[in-house]
Amino acid sequence: MTTATTPRPATAAKPNPGAGRPRRPKGLSPHLFLILAVVISIFPFVWTIVMATNTTRDIYKSPPKLTFGSHLLENIRGVLDTVDFFGSMLNTIVIASVTTVLVLLVDSLAAFAFAKFDFPGRKILFGTLLVFMMLPLQLAVLPQFILMSEIGWVGMLKALVWPALSNAFGIFWLRQYIENGVPDELLDAARIDGAGFLRQYWNVALPMIRPAMSFLAIYAFVGAWNDYVWPLIVLTNPEHVTLQVELAQLNVGHNTDYSMVMAGVLMASLPLVIVFAVFARGFIAGATEGAVQGS
Amino acid sequence: MLSYWRQYLAISPFYLIFLGFSFVPVFYSLYLAFQRYDGLGTKEFVGLQQFEFLWSDPVFWLSIRNTLIIWVLSTVPTLFGALVLATLLHSVRRFKGFYRIALYVPNVTSIVAVAIFFGAVFSNDFGLVNAILGTVGISPVPWLSNPWLIKVVIGLLMTWMWTGYNMIIYLAGLQAIPQSVYEAARMDGAGPIRTFFQITIPIMRPIILFTVVISTINGLQSFSEPQVLFASNAANQNLGGPGQAGLTTLLYFYQSAFLDNDYGYGAAIVWAFFVLIIVLVVINWRIVQRGRKA
Numbered sequence: 001m002t003t004a005t006t007p008r009p010a011t012a013a014k015p016n017p018g019a020g021r022p023r024r025p026k027g028l029s030p031h032l033f034l035i036l037a038v039v040i041s042i043f044p045f046v047w048t049i050v051m052a053t054n055t056t057r058d059i060y061k062s063p064p065k066l067t068f069g070s071h072l073l074e075n076i077r078g079v080l081d082t083v084d085f086f087g088s089m090l091n092t093i094v095i096a097s098v099t100t101v102l103v104l105l106v107d108s109l110a111a112f113a114f115a116k117f118d119f120p121g122r123k124i125l126f127g128t129l130l131v132f133m134m135l136p137l138q139l140a141v142l143p144q145f146i147l148m149s150e151i152g153w154v155g156m157l158k159a160l161v162w163p164a165l166s167n168a169f170g171i172f173w174l175r176q177y178i179e180n181g182v183p184d185e186l187l188d189a190a191r192i193d194g195a196g197f198l199r200q201y202w203n204v205a206l207p208m209i210r211p212a213m214s215f216l217a218i219y220a221f222v223g224a225w226n227d228y229v230w231p232l233i234v235l236t237n238p239e240h241v242t243l244q245v246e247l248a249q250l251n252v253g254h255n256t257d258y259s260m261v262m263a264g265v266l267m268a269s270l271p272l273v274i275v276f277a278v279f280a281r282g283f284i285a286g287a288t289e290g291a292v293q294g295s
Numbered sequence: 296m297l298s299y300w301r302q303y304l305a306i307s308p309f310y311l312i313f314l315g316f317s318f319v320p321v322f323y324s325l326y327l328a329f330q331r332y333d334g335l336g337t338k339e340f341v342g343l344q345q346f347e348f349l350w351s352d353p354v355f356w357l358s359i360r361n362t363l364i365i366w367v368l369s370t371v372p373t374l375f376g377a378l379v380l381a382t383l384l385h386s387v388r389r390f391k392g393f394y395r396i397a398l399y400v401p402n403v404t405s406i407v408a409v410a411i412f413f414g415a416v417f418s419n420d421f422g423l424v425n426a427i428l429g430t431v432g433i434s435p436v437p438w439l440s441n442p443w444l445i446k447v448v449i450g451l452l453m454t455w456m457w458t459g460y461n462m463i464i465y466l467a468g469l470q471a472i473p474q475s476v477y478e479a480a481r482m483d484g485a486g487p488i489r490t491f492f493q494i495t496i497p498i499m500r501p502i503i504l505f506t507v508v509i510s511t512i513n514g515l516q517s518f519s520e521p522q523v524l525f526a527s528n529a530a531n532q533n534l535g536g537p538g539q540a541g542l543t544t545l546l547y548f549y550q551s552a553f554l555d556n557d558y559g560y561g562a563a564i565v566w567a568f569f570v571l572i573i574v575l576v577v578i579n580w581r582i583v584q585r586g587r588k589a
Contacts, residue, residue, distance in 0.1 A: 030383040031390070037380055038397045041459060044412050045400075047423065051415065060421040063430055106308045113305040120299065125306065132313070135321060138516065138545055139565050142552050143320035143327065146334070166313040197301040226405035228519045233553055244407045251411045252526045258415045265408045276403045280396040287460075288467035 045273070051262035059258060075263035079250065082260070085267065087239070088246040095157055095242065096224035099164045103220045104213055106165055111174035112201045116187060126175075133168040141233065148234055155237030164224060170216050177212035178205060215286025218279055225272055243268050327562035334558050345563035355564065357539060358547040359571065361446065365543065366514040368450030369457070374506055376454065377461035382491065384462070385469040395466070398459040406456070410523035413452045414439070439524070442540035449520050449541055457513070461506050468502035469495070504583045511576050515568075518545035544568045 051059055054069035079085055114126055144163055153159040182205050190204050228244040235241055250264045328345055330338040349355050384394055416423045417438040425435040438444045480490050521541035534550050535542025552561025
């Protein structure tokens with residue numbers, strides 16, 4: 001790895017008490033760069049609030065108003081007058097919750113079978129799953145839409161839930177976790193005590209994979225909450241629009257009232273950012289585990 | 296076989312849904328690519344006609360060019376920035392948890408919200424960026440009408456969303472490198488830069504490969520960003536902004552299939568596009584792999 005060809009500086013030959021520390025120029029702390037990155041990362045959230053609490057005229061002034069204003073309620077009222085915000089939010093909450101619960105159930109059942117049991121065809125079935133994980137979902141969007149119109153689901157909320165359940169990533173990820181995280185001995189012991197497949201799954205495996213399940217739960221929930229393309233295509237019925245579609249709708253038009261639109265952005269994003277902030281630690285730990293093992 | 300019925304039953308919900316809502320539709324779209332179909336009338340087999348038209352369709356090639364430029368403009372700064380940030384974050388002891396969460400949070404916001412935000416901030420007439428430039432005497436920059444700047448704004452948007460995600464993955468990789476390797480390098484007199492290029496990068500190669508593949512798949516699928524940024528819908532056919540400079544391939548697919556109701560052509564576009572993704576993933580894979588032998 002390290003070649004001996006480069007001549008070492010003579011000064012490095014004598015023992016140096018400070019040699020153990022990483023060298024870095026004085027004053028240029030990594031914190032400086034990291035804080036700068038955090039500012040860039042957080043700025044849009046702050047600026048969204050600034051815009052949402054002012055009037056559009058204040059923001060358009062030159063120089064623009066850079067501080068929080070007192071027009072938030074007025075802007076929120078504007079959002080509620082323009083679109084059915086709470087209706088679409090309720091739709092989104094229902095879709096995201098139902099999808100999350102079903103994804104957890106469907107994926108953990110399959111992952112448990114794949115991780116701890118040998119059965120004919122296991123390798124081939126799991127292999128097809130991996131191959132399909134690579135396919136861009138857009139390939140299926142058009143025929144999925146045709147399928148939905150054939151079975152009369154266009155405009156209905158279940159048209160969003162069902163396709164979201166074929167979440168191959170979840171199985172792939174949970175299987176890995178179960179394989180390492182649930183000891184075979186424990187399952188053997190349960191089997192000796194007379195526990196069948198379902199009891200081993202429900203009473204032994206599930207309680208042990210809680211961290212992986214909560215990661216997948218947030219992942220699925222955030223994914224369903226933020227999904228835009230599919231709801232845009234399939235929810236043709238104006239009563240059944242989701243939050244993201246409604247939000248994009250708010251932005252369409254000529255004399256955009258940006259303060260009002262930003263109030264909508266804030267209302268649609270805040271719940272998710274709060275959920276994320278509360279569960280962030282476990283979520284990030286889970287995300288890295290999957291990524292590094294999966295590579 | 297029969298004694299395994301429980302296992303088959305356990306995996307069957309997934310495979311049934313998968314079969315019905317993913318597997319069959321994907322191949323049905325291949326079938327559709329050889330048909331002329333408007334979604335209402337009858338299908339008519341046209342052979343390779345759609346693909347021939349595709350080959351000579353300037354808008355398709357424009358969309359491919361746009362997609363590739365946006366992909367490069369977003370992936371390169373994202374992965375480079377993520378690697379730098381992960382290295383910095385790995386070297387600090389305090390506030391690690393705070394940095395991780397604060398830098399990851401852009402990834403949990405919705406593309407729609409972010410695109411609306413970028414549209415407001417980079418607005419030609421009233422945007423914050425032009426207002427700031429104005430205070431230092433620079434005349435307004437046409438962010439959302441110049442064909443190159445449109446792509447730059449979309450690239451910035453995607454960079455903002457994805458840098459933190461990739462940083463977290465790199466950080467996990469860095470933490471898995473045993474400290475003894477670095478100590479050995481230090482004993483051999485390697486400086487931080489040399490250590491980074493000769494130890495960190497080679498060890499991280501599989502993880503970098505993973506992020507390159509994921510970013511290629513994600514980056515080429517940009518659709519919502521330009522769609523929301525330029526507020527295009529059925530009433531506003533100005534897809535992809537002025538000069539269609541932000542018209543990505545998926546946006547063109549959306550237009551062909553769902554606004555023009557040309558299902559067959561839409562299917563041909565996504566399949567041609569899929570082949571492109573595969574080619575690019577393989578090329579990327581090769582490049583990153585070849586570096587290993589050097």
